[in-house]
Amino acid sequence: MFDKQLMSIPGVKKLIAKLSCLATIQSLAIILEAYFLSVAVVNTWSLKKITALLLPMLYFFIAFVVRYSITRIESQITDRFATKATGEIKTQLLTKEFELGPRMISQIGSGHLITLALEGTDKIENYFNLIILKTVNMAIIPVILLIAIFLINFISGITLFLVFPIIIIFMIILGLAAQAKSARQYKGFTDMSNNFIDTMRGLKTLKLFGLSDKYADNLYRVSENYRKSTMSVLKVALLSTFALDFFTTISIAIVAVFLGVALIDGKILLLPALTILVLAPDYFLPVRDYGDDYHATLDGKNALTNIFEILKIKSPTSKIKLSDFTGWNNTSELKISDLNFSYDKTSQALQNINFNVKGYKKIGIVGRSGSGKSTFLNMLGGWLEPSNADQLPFDVNGKKVGSLSQIEWQKHISYIPQDPYIFAGTITENIAFYQPNATKQQIKVVAEKAGLMDFVNDLQAGLDTKIGESGRGISGGQAQRIALARTLLDDNREILLLDEPTAHLDIETEYELKQTMLPIFRNHLVIFATHRLHWMQNMDYILVMDEGKLVEQGTPVELVNRNGIYKELIDEIRGADQNA
């Protein structure tokens, strides 16, 4: 009855046991409530005085309040469970996110992940809240009520008993029919909403081509077509609710007539007959509740499946640890031999990379878009593991490891992409990211070195200015400087990975930034992927990549003189525009 995933959540069995007890007590309260209400009515019917009603009314009231107080208690304990379980799932998901790193996340889709972690978990919580309670109620309450009705009047019991499976069968049949239709409809909906968003996003384009008026009618037409197809699905989909309602009310009507006939024949008294009539709607209530919320729970179920799938992905972690590695220095050595990597089975993203580096060097990586530069940097950052990790392609200071996915290595690197991570907080907090306990003085010193002070001095709150979301917006150049300051603050980060950090800056801003960066590069191992040629002269060594292969390597001078692929690439980048 429950989904397997649901049963695997800790605490769910205990909750079900608790809810089952409560539902049983509740069923008894429902029976008593119906009984005492009927006693009161029958007393009136027998033309008794109001005093004869007082006690039954009191007992009715107590049973009624007990019944709904149990609902209240059930809601609370279910909610406790749902909140706790959802919180744990969310923590697991976020922990996984942390372990997976940037490349794997972009494969899953960052938007998808964020939506899952926030909206998805809400839906899961809702799913937990609804499904467990409603299922337990549906399994217990009708059974107990039915037993009571059987004991009171056999024929009514039979009637109500027979209707139950009919309802279920009809709901399944109609549900399936609607499902098939709504799958097609879902495509219709996506088409419609895509057309809507498409037209809106293209509004500027349409306007520039003088077509925007015409599209308003087109939009309306598409939307109307969607309405028509939706209506045809709804007509079927709502039939399942109709069937549920129909059999419920009809069976109550039938029971009423049976009871009437039995009463006329004197086979039953009014009190039991009335009790059954009051109980009949309550008998169907749990099924109707379940049916009403069934669709609402589907989203939660899907979200749960999605999250469990992500949790199953293996996080990159190296089996062999670089436990002796204490940081990069002038004698450190990294050897990479025959490194391979592929995102999927069909194509190799990196092929047989061989490369050695010793001491503080500045290594430039060049190549066309899609040549594997970023993948290689991700490999060096330990966010990806080689596909041939078992052949131990990395060698750090003589120790062979399968990948660099380990904190022993990662705590010595820093990574500066095109858009460095700036979070909502003060500039100080952003700089102290790797070293949250740094002193104000230390922060000031590195901000100075990173060339941030000119900008900071113009701000009223100085280093305590809030930046990021709902704070001050900062330019791309300043974001880069904050990332640099961050690196400088942590003495242990001797390895700098830069992935086209200046690609979107204008040339003058880039040039100013360069003056700050070059001194910082000294005493670091720098691996720098870029398209901007002027950096090449500042590099000690250059790697040229093409289609996942390392096609050339050497000092800049060597490579220019070789007149090979590097030279070709540079000419192409520079363009034919040599004589302005």
Added chain:
Amino acid sequence: MHKIFKNDTWIKPYLARYKKLLVLVFFLGVLTFFCAIGLMFVAGYLISRSATHPYNILVVYVPVLLTRAFGIGRPLFKYLERINSHNWVLKVTSLLRKRLYTTLETSAMFLTSKFQTGDLLSILAEDIDHLENLYLRTIFPTVVAYITGIIVILCLGVISWLYAIFMLISFAIILLFIPLASVAMRGAAKEYERSLVHESYSELTDATFGIGDWMISGRKNGFLKRVTKNDSKLDASNFRTRKYEWNRDLLVKVMFAIILIGTLIWSNWFFNSSQALANYAAAFVLGVFPLMDTFIPVSQAMEEWPMYKDSVLRLNKLSNDEIKPNPDQSAANPDTFKEIKMNDVTFNYPGESVSLIKNVSLEVKRGQKLAIIGPSGVGKTTLLQLLLGSLIPTKGSVTIDGINVTRLQNNQAKWFSVLDQHPFLFNTSVLNNVRIGNENSSNEDVKQAIKDVGLEDYIKSLPDGYNTNVHESGVRFSGGQRQRLALARILLQNNPIVLLDEPTVGLDPITENDLIKTLDRVLKGKTVIWVTHHLQGLSNMNQVIFLENGSIKMEGTPSELYKNNPRYRKLYAMDQGIVQD
């Protein structure tokens, strides 16, 4: 709530649309509940009457018939009500979509960057969905419950005014007092919860894009703490809200217990005179139960209002943001275009003191090519929008052949072609996407344009060729190819003035060079104004201006500037990577 509805133009007017259908929906809704009440009422009477052992079954013939009728009527009317209410809402939604489109079309908003990334669009598209739910889940059930309540009280008034007053007070508590109290007590909390969710959303988005940094920082707990910092606050607030809701639901149930007891006492007093009357006691008591189904959703529905409030406010705010075109439109012929001029133009957004453009004058003659360079964020794009007439100068004017450009807005699409950073491709075939440039062009013209921009071979290599859908069948056009498709459109459009707004941003330098060469080749003879932030490809321009902080810092031909201007020379050297540090 009242204030919002007073100025509303997105909900109220539509309630009057398709009036007959709407009345039908309410009618069916009310009918459904009267069948539900009727079924229990008649059933109660039926068994009471039967219990008096009438000599013949025919005595209860009418009640028997009625139970069946009500038993069938209730689900049937409910079904019809749901079908028709959805139909009405979807009809209105179609109108709203069109309305949103036309509103945006005339608003200045589509010029903003938020619009281009689509954030705003998805929000607005969702707002329309919210309105759909507002009708279905809040407005309709509430209206039906109120009508039902009023009719019930009127009927009871005929039978016994004392009982009617008792019910009136009870209904008022359930339908009016408790829902309003809910909004008052928890409305603020719901808004607070939403702000927390919003904050978590941006926090997690930031952190997800910075996950590489988090990973190498090794601070797993720091990360978890940061992205879940609002969770405990949110859980606590949610718990308070839900606790309130549970208690409220319990209170509503207790109200029904009181109604039932009131009904018992009243029926004992009112029907005590004869057995014939006493048969109705059960009818009235049972008749109360279906009211629960109608009334309980109202207090829940009302509480959802804060959720919709933002959507309603946002849509209403949109309508106030229209640009009014200059009423005096000129019918000048673009074929006779001679020159476009900017005369001492200054621009700042209304209410902002900083001028984005300061005293800029420039002149471009037919067939000339002007480049506007400068660092990002110095108002280059603003300058283009001023030239287009999409923005109106605070001071000075933009004229084409002496006519103010604001007077050419009706014909803007005949004067200007624009190629910007993110050309938009519609979810249709390559052929149709290019044909947008000129709807009357033949397939041959379109194919020729595609050939001109150098995409012929690639498109032909695709399995569906020119009929390939640009979003589907696994074909993804790269940045450079998208620009080329957009360029083909412009060739078909064949307008005298072409504005290029950094079309090569985000392309790698090799792709960029190829595109620039193509631009040079196909735009020969056109008047071109090209905004860029570096110097690649400037040698073919007639004139270069360097924009900084909104004003012109250098201008001249590229070779003059190279010869006489050290800054330009240095920029050039840096761009070519031949500078020595």
